[in-house]
Amino acid sequence: MNIKNKINNIIINSFEKAISEGKLPVAEYPVIKIEYPRESKFGDYSTPIALESARIIKRSPMEIGEILKNYICKNNDLIGEVYLAKPGFINIFISLNYLKENMLDVIKQRESYGRQIKDNPLRYNIEFVSANPTGPMNVVSARAAALGDTIANLIETNGDLVDREFYVNDFGNQVNLLGISVLARIKELNNEPFHFPEDGYHGEYIKDIARWIIDNYSSEFNGFKDDESKAVFAANKAIEFNTSSQKKDLADFNVNFKTWFRESSLHAKGEVTKAMKRLEQYDHIYVEDGKKIFRSTVFGDDKDRVVIRDDGRPTYLMADIAYHNDKLERGYDRLIDIWGPDHHGYIARLSGAVQALCGRNDMFRVLISQQVNLIMEGETVKMSKRLGNFSTMRELIDEVGVDVSRFFFIMRSMDSHLDFDLALAKKNSSENPVFYLQYAHARICSIFKEAERRNISLNPEKADLETLSNNEAVVILKLIAKFPEEISDAAETYEPHKISTFLMRLAQSYHRFYAEHRVLSEDDIKTQTNLALCDAVRITIKNGLHILGVSAPESM
């Protein structure tokens, strides 16, 4: 249990005691909130519960606070001091001894510090990136990859189970168009007359695929007599080519999917019909002009949506419903999708369908990853897939590196549009927050190397309170102790940027400590205490970076 939860329990117990002993009246009290005061002088934790109760039980906030305060500070090793502040805030300070014990605990737990263990973990399925298999991935996919993988890491660290999944849209018009585009390029390379479709895929990579097919599959390809069969063959090969290159790019980005789910498999296995029957069974479908229509307005959509056309072909939505029905049948407790900003209007209809299928509204959650503006030399690079002049995820990995790009993508809240200054990220590494963090880690490793050279080995049991009683050390101890609740918070709200913000604060507090205090000295107790503190910082930073998929180098 993290500190915030412990304090919450202490306050609940204090309330119950105060009421049972007749100091406070029985009433409908508001929900207890635990806050982090903006200023450290107001405590490590604070609750406005006395203020909020005042109106309900018609007593002054200060009076209520005074009563609660006396119960809160009794008999526990967690809380050092409790103060009542002017309007009626109850401000709580954690005891230094507790912080020291926590530091020793960090060193014992090492890699598992911050990790929660749940008796009944939930099974999550998180689907993200799901880029079309019609070409290389762009930077929006890269952001989704970093976000999705980090959220999955957070959920795992928070004690639940996650499967990462990629949906391959290998069905429908765009696939035909891809085949025709590749076929045209093959003809071009063979010096045959060709017609390139206007709305086809113009990117250079289409030529690469054409050449790859000529080099490896020409006899098979030439076996087809008509253009239609050739285009189908080309399309299948192109999807194979693109999917495997996407897989490689993602693996190089430290993102590995458990499942690559092909849309075509839904149609092949009759999943679409199955999902359709399920919707019809509960009267979510009506027929109009020969089309089957889903009553999505029941679930808050603007209008009902066609799912089966009058010629009997399912729409994309229907396939997507079948896909999510399949996920439900696989027994997950929670489904999370990460989509690009251009699909926002699609949430209502699909989440409506999931509700229709499982009868619950907390089963499915869509997170929207906002757009990425690539900035080059102060100018926004406009991306257009069809014109082919987009910046790829591969270029990003090659030019900026995995650590920097992953960190940049998650360091802002998902809701904000991200300006990614490519030139800056490359130009000068010292301007990067990533390096600031990694430097703190490397610096500590360097101290341990020096200690080893001097034949000093860490013995945390020697750590003493007096050496830790300075502002710089206390700030660090408090941040380290907060790490588990930062993880829970970030995991439960699906907000990975909270971890990067936290790590920046920790690194900053460490660099300050370093500037003020010499770790290795003649004094054995001080040396051991400071080394223990350093080790706890190193472990916390490393574990935090691990969640972000960023490396923690021992030297730079």
Added chain:
RNA sequence: GCGCCCGUAGCUCAGUGGAUAGAGCGUCGGACUUCGAAUCCGUGCGUCGUAGGUUCGACUCCUACCGGGCGCGCCA
């Protein structure tokens, strides 16, 4: 026209209905014979887009408007 995201320091952005709104970068000035100066310290006069509302209290919630971005197919 409708829907969603954004609007906070020169720039990029944090900020759960709470106390005097903060970080990084940039600017300018300091700090290494000693564990890594990729660091630290100092330096900020901001109509929190505007106007109302809700309440003990609003950057945060509600309404309207302004500005930027993205959607609004029986495409996928």
